[in-house]
Amino acid sequence: MKTSLVSKIILIFAIAFSTNTNAQFFKKLAKKAERAAERTVERRVENETSKKTDQALDSILEPGSGGKQAPKAPETPSGQNKSGNTNESNSGTENVGNTGPKTIQVYSKFDYVPGDKQLFFDDFSNDFIGDFPAKWNTNGSGEVVKISTEDGKWFEMKPSSYYIPDVPTLPQDYTIEFDLLANGLDKQTSSQAILHFILDESDKFGYGRNAIYAYLPFCQYVPIGIRIWNNIEGKNTVNNTVTADIRKDVLQKVHISVAVNGKRFRLWVNENKYIDVPRLVSEGKITTLKFEPRGFKDSKERLFISNLKVAEGGVDLRRKLISEGKISTNGILFESGLANIQPQSMGIIRQVSQVLQQEESMALKIVGHTDSDGSDENNLTLSKKRAEAVKNALVSVYGISSDRLLFEGKGESEPVGDNNTADGKAQNRRVEFIKQ
Incomplete structure (x- = not known):
């Protein structure tokens, strides 16, 4: 930017003095113009840098006082009236943004x-x-x-x-x-x-x-x-x-x-x-x-x-799987009504993969269970899809051979908790790993 501006100023002076036969005078004048242009550019750069630095310091020392205006709060979600109340109660909630689950x-x-x-x-x-x-x-x-x-x-x-x-x-x-x-x-x-x-x-x-x-x-x-x-x-x-x-x-x-x-x-x-x-x-x-x-x-x-x-608990499931040949966990979570594994469930699947990598001759059956919400037929299908999703995670994420993994679903047929309570339903939504 600096070189371009100086060149333009020199060109202007060259045109203005093109008829002047005193070349030495033009040369001196051009040098003075170049120095003046450089000083002007430096002052502008210095001012702009100072301005940006002040804005940065303001944003650190006094958040929101410098720079751009802070982003507005999310708009009221659908289902609320203008006063902020929901159709279900007088309290309502603001719309909270969500970028979706991580892979x-x-x-x-x-x-x-x-x-x-x-x-x-x-x-x-x-x-x-x-x-x-x-x-x-x-x-x-x-x-x-x-x-x-x-x-x-x-x-x-x-x-x-x-x-x-x-x-x-x-x-x-x-x-x-x-x-x-x-x-x-x-x-x-x-x-x-x-x-x-x-x-x-x-x-x-x-x-x-x-x-x-x-x-x-x-x-x-x-x-x-x-x-x-x-x-x-x-x-x-x-x-x-x-x-x-x-x-x-x-x-x-x-x-x-x-x-x-x-x-x-x-x-x-x-x-x-x-x-x-x-x-x-x-x-x-x-x-x-x-x-x-x-x-x-x-x-x-x-x-x-x-x-x-x-x-x-929260102890090492690997030893239990090796010593007892079976573990049951409700720590593998899925999206509601779907077979999509929630990412935070990967700790358990990772431990199962480590057992299979160590015990190269071991094969496992993965069994899915659901609570009683929904029809028997849908729950049976859902439990099977969830067991299959766990198998696919072991294969695609941790490189376990699919030949070593079987899966099946039992739906709501084998509850271990009371399906009339949230706590009991959570216990019933579980995955078993059984040594074959």
């Missing part, structure tokens, strides 16, 4: 394995829209809602309140999973906007002498990381912020997975493990799960949770 190949190294004995499950399917969920407690408020872009029901949690699900006393080894959905996040969302995930020694609001917590951040203008903290008999031994940039993750539905094995605590966001602390938990003291949202701007930034699952 299962992305999760091919995902090493989370859910517990094999379900203790608690809640997708709010038995709760009425607008009500506080029956299996939770709080010192604030909240309600069950429908979201136009998502399946099922969601529980909206309000900031600065504690929420305690009716989970039985937590054992030594257990796993916790849930989906989160946030609405109204933008470049002005505060660094104080977090979900306080708490494991504690009592069911009282707050936390006690034996507790741990993790801060899940929703801030958009800077990656503030995930803070991890504990109390062991009233003494804090871990207080650290782990580097983590989950800003893009929390702009859509995000899956959180937690595994506790004795003193060890691990936490995944989607397929990425961010926390793995070997001596964080006060072993034998932790009994209760709690949630506490903080820092969300009331009515603008909203937080929803669904599909909370707590299960005992």
Whole structure:
């Protein structure tokens, strides 16, 4: 740009003085014009650079004050009237964007394995829209809602309140999973906007002498990381912020997975493990799960949770499959009414593939089971398709020979839980691996 501008200025002077016979005078004048043009260009570049730098600093130090205007919140979803109320209740929800599930190949190294004995499950399917969920407690408020872009029901949690699900006393080894959905996040969302995930020694609001917590951040203008903290008999031994940039993750539905094995605590966001602390938990003291949202701007930034699952176990399924020749798990999840595997289920399938890679002579039968929703015929077909989908994942993602894998579906014919409850239905939706 600089050379082009200087050349143009020289050309103008050349034309203006083309009739002047004093070549030496023209040469000196041209050099002066070139230097003047260079100084002008440099000043402009310097001014533009300064302007851009100021905008960048403004966006860091005062989010939203510099640069472009922050993006608008999503529009009201279909089914709501202009006042923001849904046709089902007076609460309504904002339309939360969703880019769709990631491919299962992305999760091919995902090493989370859910517990094999379900203790608690809640997708709010038995709760009425607008009500506080029956299996939770709080010192604030909240309600069950429908979201136009998502399946099922969601529980909206309000900031600065504690929420305690009716989970039985937590054992030594257990796993916790849930989906989160946030609405109204933008470049002005505060660094104080977090979900306080708490494991504690009592069911009282707050936390006690034996507790741990993790801060899940929703801030958009800077990656503030995930803070991890504990109390062991009233003494804090871990207080650290782990580097983590989950800003893009929390702009859509995000899956959180937690595994506790004795003193060890691990936490995944989607397929990425961010926390793995070997001596964080006060072993034998932790009994209760709690949630506490903080820092969300009331009515603008909203937080929803669904599909909370707590299960005992979370130990290595590979040894069990080799020693007992059979495992049954409800940790392989599918899209509702379909045979599409949800990506976060790949941890279990990965462990099965590792057994087959080690035990080269082993063959497996994969058996799918469903709950009782729908007709017997449809459930039988669906369970078979789901078993086949697991087989295809073992073949296409992990390279297992299809000749070593059989599959069949049993529909709803062999329930292990009560199909009249959400918890029982979740137990019945399972996949078995049986050595042949």
